[in-house]
Amino acid sequence: MSKVKLTCFADEISSDLDEQLDVLEQEGMKYLELRGVWGKNVLELNEDELNQIQAVLQKRGFRISSIASPIGKYLITDPFEPQLEALDKATYAAQFFETPYIRIFSYRLPEGGSVEAYRDEVLHRLKQLTEAASRSGVILILENDSNLYGSTDDCCLDILAHCDSKHMRAAFDPGNYVMNNVQPMRDAYPKISPYTDYVHIKDAVQEPRQFVPAGVGEGQLEELLVKLKERQYDGFLSVEPHLKPYLPEASDSERVITAIRALKGLLEKVDQDWE
Secondary structure, three states, X not given: OOOEEEEEEHHHOOOOHHHHHHHHHHOOOOEEEEOEEXXXXXXHOOHHHHHHHHHHHHHHOOEEEEEEOXXXXXXXXXXOHHHHHHHHHHHHXXXXXXXXXXXXXXXXXXXXXXXXXXXXXXXXXXXXXXXXHHHHOOEEEEEOOOOOHHHOHHHHHHHHHHHOOOOEEEEEOHHHHHHOOOOHHHHHHHHHHHHEEEEEEOEEEEOOEEXXXXXXXXXXXXHHHHHHHHOOXXXXXXXXXXXXXXXXXXXXXXXXXXXXHHHHHXXXXXXXXXX
């Protein structure tokens, strides 16, 4: 049986790297998303800091699953050149930590702007990013986040089909689909699954509108895990809790532990091994 790999947006635990790793180690995990450490975004880290991180990871037996960049989480009317420069930094970090994956987004539209009005520019930019990724041998994983061009399944599919490359794939996020009134398994998964190389584990409810632990909400996480098992998916399941509204009195580490254990419970329920 194939095993999935569990990873986590560990900066939701703490800005301190050792505290991040302590919690993940406690939960038996050996991978993490590199998004933020020591109060800095991954793309702001200098060479010395990257070396420090690598030394700690190697000492403690951890690996980076992806570079969780903010590329594409900008207005589509902002200049594009800085995004290409950001991709160069993200690519360097990905190669440094020996992961192929760089998380990206699909651009915010101006207030009142229509999807149709900005479609060509969004696709043009993402195609250029894909071509740059192809030259560097990295893989962009597109998150279907809210308030962006690719917030819905149809717009996500539009991007993925247009780029049509093994260097532009989907980071399937069921919780984000719920937040955008898309049924994750009925509507999104049949369209996006052929492009899915990575999965973000977020669940959500629409009333009250908030993220919740896996299996608690409307994200159909158990059904998703069954489908992934059927296709013998052995990639990453990345826990991204966002549980502060759901557990307002808990500590950051308690929220992350709750999210991780909820996923583990679902994996046990569907008889899916993990590492």
